[in-house]
Amino acid sequence: MALGAMTWAVRGCSGFGAVNGCIFAGVTWGAAWWFLAQSSRDQERRYTSPWIILALTIGIGLSGGRGWMQWPSFFEGKLQTDTAHGQFVRMHRSEGLLWLFSAGVPLAGLGACALAWCGSLRETRLWHWAFRIAVGLGGATLARKVYVAHPEIFLPLYQSLEKQYHQPRANPNLQRLINDCNAAITHLGYYLGFLAFELVRRDWKNVLLIATVGLLNGLCWAAFQNWKWANALWGADTFNFWRCWESSGGISIGFAYGIAYFLTNRPMSQREQSVIDTRPRIEGRSFEWMLIYCGLAFFVSLYMRDLMGGWGSWYFAIVLAFGAIYYYMNRPSVEWIGLAIVATLIAAEFRTRQQLNQYGLAILGTTMGVGLAWMFIRRSHFADERESLPRREFNLQRWAVYLGILLGLGLSIRNGLKGWFNIYRGNEDYWSTVLWRYLGPTYLALLVLFGIWVLARRSLRKPNAYAWMWLVLLVQNAIAQVITGPLTQWREAAFSIYYLLLLAICAVIVMHNHRLLETAPARSANSDR
Numbered sequence: 001m002a003l004g005a006m007t008w009a010v011r012g013c014s015g016f017g018a019v020n021g022c023i024f025a026g027v028t029w030g031a032a033w034w035f036l037a038q039s040s041r042d043q044e045r046r047y048t049s050p051w052i053i054l055a056l057t058i059g060i061g062l063s064g065g066r067g068w069m070q071w072p073s074f075f076e077g078k079l080q081t082d083t084a085h086g087q088f089v090r091m092h093r094s095e096g097l098l099w100l101f102s103a104g105v106p107l108a109g110l111g112a113c114a115l116a117w118c119g120s121l122r123e124t125r126l127w128h129w130a131f132r133i134a135v136g137l138g139g140a141t142l143a144r145k146v147y148v149a150h151p152e153i154f155l156p157l158y159q160s161l162e163k164q165y166h167q168p169r170a171n172p173n174l175q176r177l178i179n180d181c182n183a184a185i186t187h188l189g190y191y192l193g194f195l196a197f198e199l200v201r202r203d204w205k206n207v208l209l210i211a212t213v214g215l216l217n218g219l220c221w222a223a224f225q226n227w228k229w230a231n232a233l234w235g236a237d238t239f240n241f242w243r244c245w246e247s248s249g250g251i252s253i254g255f256a257y258g259i260a261y262f263l264t265n266r267p268m269s270q271r272e273q274s275v276i277d278t279r280p281r282i283e284g285r286s287f288e289w290m291l292i293y294c295g296l297a298f299f300v301s302l303y304m305r306d307l308m309g310g311w312g313s314w315y316f317a318i319v320l321a322f323g324a325i326y327y328y329m330n331r332p333s334v335e336w337i338g339l340a341i342v343a344t345l346i347a348a349e350f351r352t353r354q355q356l357n358q359y360g361l362a363i364l365g366t367t368m369g370v371g372l373a374w375m376f377i378r379r380s381h382f383a384d385e386r387e388s389l390p391r392r393e394f395n396l397q398r399w400a401v402y403l404g405i406l407l408g409l410g411l412s413i414r415n416g417l418k419g420w421f422n423i424y425r426g427n428e429d430y431w432s433t434v435l436w437r438y439l440g441p442t443y444l445a446l447l448v449l450f451g452i453w454v455l456a457r458r459s460l461r462k463p464n465a466y467a468w469m470w471l472v473l474l475v476q477n478a479i480a481q482v483i484t485g486p487l488t489q490w491r492e493a494a495f496s497i498y499y500l501l502l503l504a505i506c507a508v509i510v511m512h513n514h515r516l517l518e519t520a521p522a523r524s525a526n527s528d529r
Contacts, residue, residue, distance in 0.1 A: 001251045001254035001255050001258060002254070002502045002505045002506050002509070003025075003028050003029060003032055003250075003254055003502075003506060004025070004029070004249075004250030004251050004252070004253050004254030004255075005247045005248075005250050005251050005254070005498075005502055006247075006250070006476070006477065006480055006498075006499050006502045006503070007024055007025035007028045007029070007250055007476065007480075008025055008246050008247060008249050008250020008251075008253065009243050009246045009247040009250060009480075009495065009498075009499075010024055010025075010476075010479070010480045010483065011024060011025055011064070011246060011250070012242065012243065012246045013243070013419060013483045013484070014418075014419035014420075014422045014423050014428075014483050015415045015416055015417070015418040015419020015420070015422060015428075015483055016415050016416075016419060016483070018064050018065060018066075018067075019061050019062060019064045019065050019307060020061075020064075020307065020411060020415045021064060021415075022060050022061045022062075022063060022064030023057055023060070023061035023064075023307075023407075023408055023411050023412065024408075024411075024412045024415070024476065024479070025060055025250065025253075026056045026057040026058070026059065026060030026061045026111060026408065027053060027056070027057040027404065027405070027407070027408020027409060027412065027472065027476075028408075028472055028473075028476050029056050029060065029111070029253075029254070029257060030052050030053035030054070030055065030056030030057050030404060030408070031053050031404075031405070031468060031469050031472040031473075032469065032472075033047070033052050033056065033115070033257065033261065034048070034049075034050055034052045034053055034465055034468075034469075035465045035466065035468070035469040035510070035513070036261065036513060037052075037265060038462075038465045038466075038517060044267065044268050044273060044276075045265050045266065045267055045268060046119040046121070046205060046264065046265060046268055046272065047115060047116075047118060047119035047209070047261075047264065047265045048119070048265075049118040049119060049397075049400070050397045050398075050400040050401045050404070050463055051118045051400040051404070052115055052118045052404075053400070053401060053404030053405065053408070054400060054403050054404035054407065054408075055111070055114035055115050055117065055118050055404075056111045056114065056115055057404055057407055057408040058114060058300055058303075058304065058407075059110045059111035059112070059113060059114030059115065060107075060108070060110070060111035060253075061304075062110065062303055062304075063106060063107045063108075063109075063110040063111060063187060064107070065183070066103075066180060066183030066184060066187065067176070067179075067180045067183075068099075068100070068103050068180060068184070069176075069180075070173060070176050070177040070180050071096055071099045071100055071103065071180070072096065072100075072245070073088070073096075074091065074093060074095045074096025074097075074099065074156070075093050075096040075097075076093065077090055077091055077092065077093045078090065078091065079091045079095075079156055079157060079161075079177075080173040080177075081161075081164060081171040081173050081174055082170070082171055082172055082173055083173055084172075087171075089157060089161065091156055091157055095156045096222075097222040098222075099181070099184070100218075100221045100222045100224075101218040101219065101221065101222040102184050102185070102188055102218070103184045103218075103221065104217045104218040104219075104220065104221030104222065104249075104252070105188060105191060105214040105215065105217065105218035106184070106187035106188045106190060106191040106214065107187070107217065107221075107253075108213050108214060108216075108217035108252075108253045108256050108257070109191045109195075109210060109213055109214030109217070110187065110190060110191055110194075111213070112209055112210045112212075112213035112214065112257070112260065113136075113190075113191065113194040113195070113210055115209065116198065116203075116205075116206040116209045116210055117132075117206075119205075119206070120201075120203055120206060121203050121205065121206075121272060121275055121276065122201075122203070122275065122279055123279040123280050123281070123282055124292075125280070125282070125288065126288055126291055126292055126295075126368065126371070126372055126375070127372060128201075129292055129295065129296070130365075130368060130372075131197065132194065132197045133299065135193045135194065135196055135197045135200075136190050136193040136194045136197070137190075137193070137361075138193055139189040139190055139191075139192050139193020139194070139196065140186050140187070140189040140190040140193060141189070142189060143185045143186055143188060143189025143192075144182065144185065144186045144189065146185075147181070147182055147185045147186075148182075151165070151178075154181055154185065155177070155178065155181060156177075161174070165178065191210075191214060194210065195207065195210050195211065195214075198210060205264045208260075208263055208264055209260050209263075209264045212256065212259055212260040212263060212264075213253075213256045213257055213260045214256075216252075216255065216256035216259060216260075217252050217253050217255075217256040220251075220252035220255065220256070221249060221252055224245065224248040224249060224252060240491045240494075240495070243495060247498075280386055281386055281387075282386060283393055283396060284393045284396065285326065285327050285329075285331070285385075286327070286382070286385050286386050287327065287335055287338055287371075287374075287375065287382050287385065288375060288382060288386070289327070290323050290324060290326075290327040290338060290342070291338070291341070291368060291371040291372075291375075293323040294320050294323045294324070294341070294342050294345055295364060295367075295368050297316060297319050297320055297323065297345075298316070298320065298345045298348070298349075298360075298363075298364055299364060300316075301316040301319075301349060302356060302360045302361070302364075304316075304407075305349070305353075305356075306353060307411065308411075308436075308440070309414075309432070309433075309435075309436030309440055310436065310440065311436065311440035311441070311443070311444060312349075313349045313350050314444055315443070315444060315447065316349050317346045317349045317350070318444065318447050318448060318451065319403070319447070320342055320345050320346050320349070321342070321346060322399070322451045322454075322455075323342065324338070324339060324342040325451075325455060326395075326396075326399075326454075326455060329455060335374075337370065337371070337374045338371065338374070341367045341368075341370060341371050344363070344367050345363070345364075345367060348360070348363050394459040394460060394461060394462060394463075395454050395457075395458060395459050396454075397462060397463055398453075398454055398459055398463050399450070399451070399454045401463045401468060402447075402450040402454070405468065405471070405472070406443060406446060406447060406450070408472075409471075409472065409475055409476075410439070410443045410446075412475070412476060412479055413439070413475065413479065414435050414436070414439050416479035416482050416483055417431075417435055417482070418431055418432050418435055419482070419483035420482045420483055421435075423483065423485050423486065424485070424486070466510075466514045466517075469510055470510065473503070473506055473507070473510065477499060477500075477502075477503045480499045481496060481499060484496045484499065
């Protein structure tokens with residue numbers, strides 16, 4: 001909750017907003033969940049994978065690709081039609097509760113879906129992944145079609161304001177409302193689709209995790225509209241309503257994930273441990289793992305590539321190449337079909353945005369279909385390959401940490417610097433281009449170095465979650481201070497102090513949990529005497 005209070009307040013500040021702001025929050029929550037999950041040496045937990053950092057960075061990040069500024073006024077009983085000219089229509093305030101609930105469920109829930117994928121009870125095979133993604137895409141497509149076909153069900157006062165809804169120039173806020181509601185319903189479709197897959201698969205902990213986060217955050221977001229009274233009481237000049245609302249929204253998301261952690265990430269039962277120990281092993285140097293890894297990397301690139309200032313194609317090409325190199329290293333023969341699949345995906349990364357929007361999913365489906373057919377043809381060979389895999393791949397765990405931290409912190413640092421330039425120097429677009437000119441190749445070089453480091457050595461130890469947690473905590477709080485200003489304004493200085501207090505709270509929690517981890521063997525030995 002303390003992390004959410006800081007990161008979500010920063011989410012809407014200079015240099016951030018939308019997806020970039022949610023990535024800032026996502027990588028911080030991902031690192032925190034992963035760190036807390038390492039607090040027991042004696043018993044394993046379901047959701048402890050380092051891939052959680054990347055999962056929450058992407059899941060929460062992409063959920064921010066929409067706005068919600070049109071709904072808070074609903075709490076006052078106002079449907080804004082043209083805010084610039086003070087035009088609005090009276091409405092029932094319950095619409096605001098409904099829409100912020102609908103927006104809050106997937107905003108936190110999509111990250112929970114990605115997190116749940118990192119701890120499924122049964123092994124997720126290639127065809128499971130294909131069905132999982134297809135169900136989510138199908139849910140989003142269906143939700144969007146229903147919204148477009150029946151706007152009267154979703155849009156407030158549509159029957160009485162239908163003419164105004166079709167006059168965007170005269171009613172600009174209604175046009176924004178149409179777009180925001182469309183995006184919220186689409187994201188809710190993704191969320192319900194991914195949840196439906198876990199229900200069909202009967203992975204009840206995944207269902208509980210996804211449902212808990214989504215429903216709790218939806219309820220809290222609807223309730224936190226009450227900040228509107230504070231804005232009216234103190235006035236917009238002395239009270240930063242929007243950032244207080246943002247901070248409350250972050251507390252809500254942190255609360256939802258905290259309750260979900262308590263309910264789903266306790267030490268596993270013997271039955272769960274037995275299922276995991278006996279399931280087919282895929283992660284590591286197996287053909288099926290390479291297909292899953294490259295397929296997911298390409299799928300993510302369809303949504304994330306444009307956030308990287310023109311460097312996204314190279315970034316994901318390197319990520320894809322790592323998957324192929326990791327699989328083919330130290331192997332007596334080359335699976336040429338697999339190599340052709342990865343080469344096709346890498347070549348597709350350099351197509352234009354329009355081409356990938358039109359054909360990206362078709363390219364992904366075709367390549368994965370070819371890979372699945374090749375797996376069937378050589379099924380006995382690949383079955384023997386999986387049987388030879390070690391139980392754990394610490395090298396891949398390190399690669400997961402590197403990918404999550406570099407993507408999350410890399411974008412956060414760049415956006416934080418852009419925000420600082422915007423506050424103190426102006427001309428945000430100019431500085432955005434300058435920053436990418438230097439940070440783009442720097443991040444690519446770091447990605448290559450991390451890849452070489454993982455490929456060149458065989459690690460027998462887990463990544464140091466404590467050290468990585470401190471790195472994320474300190475960097476993100478430094479960014480929060482950089483983009484909070486100028487400090488000569490009390491409303492900005494107050495948040496600077498607020499962030500320092502939250503940092504102190506988080507630091508105590510991190511050190512306490514690390515201390516518990518260090519003293520666990522001693523406590524266990526004392527209890528056995």
